[in-house]
Amino acid sequence: MGGRRGTLTDVVSSSDVWDEEDAATYDADGAEYFKPEVLDPTVDFLERLADGGPALEFAIGTGRVGISLAARGVPVTGIELSAAMVAQLRLKVGEGELPVIVGDMATTMAPGAGSFSVVFLVWNSISNLRTQAEQVQCFRHAANHLRPGGRFVIELWVPPIQRLLT
Known part of the structure; x- marks a missing residue:
């Protein structure tokens, strides 16, 4: 993981912030997670849960x-801490197709709050x-x-149990 670590002055300030260099290589570094056999089950599951309603992705990257x-017709909004990650997303899809708010996932409110x-x-x-x-605040925010x-x-x-025993 790249990025800088923030200060501990408020909720979520200790989240990693992905800079331009990290964002530029993020998709290539995680290419295995874009494979249909990995991605499709996740998207299938979320589409079923959305049940025709809107979805909000925290840390949309x-x-x-x-x-x-969104390509399946689910209205998606994102919240992302890193403007550099949003810039990479914008190379793929416009704001009209997938709105993204730059901010943290534990305090930034998305339009339509209460309706997702x-x-x-x-x-x-x-x-x-x-x-x-921070994690509790994220749950409340969701x-x-x-x-x-x-x-x-x-x-x-889920970590391998052997790693927890050492």
């Missing part, structure tokens, strides 16, 4: 999941929030964006 979901069918945070991005307080009955989905790796 360069748009790996959000763009694919699903809020999602994929590819271990919750781990960019380094403290329990809840504030969801309509009644909406879902908050987090994708997070």
Whole structure:
């Protein structure tokens, strides 16, 4: 992971900030995650949960999941901390097709808050929030964006148990 670490002065300030160099190589570095056999099950799942309603992606990055979901007709909005990552996303899709707000995933409000069918945070991005307080704030923030009955989905790796024993 590249990027700079911020200060610990407020909620989410300890999140990694992806700079232009990191953003420029992000898709190539994670090319295996763009393969249909990896990406399609995630997009299928989120499309089912959206059930015709809008979706909000926290930490949308360069748009790996959000763009694919929007291409299926799900209205997607993103929140992304790094303007450099949004610039890479904009090389693929315009603001009219997929609006993105530059800000952090634990405090930045998206238009339509309270109306999203699903809020999602994929590819271990919750781990960019380094403290329990930041993570709790992110959960609260997701809840504030969801309509009644909406879902908050987090994708997070599970470490091999052997690594935990050493």
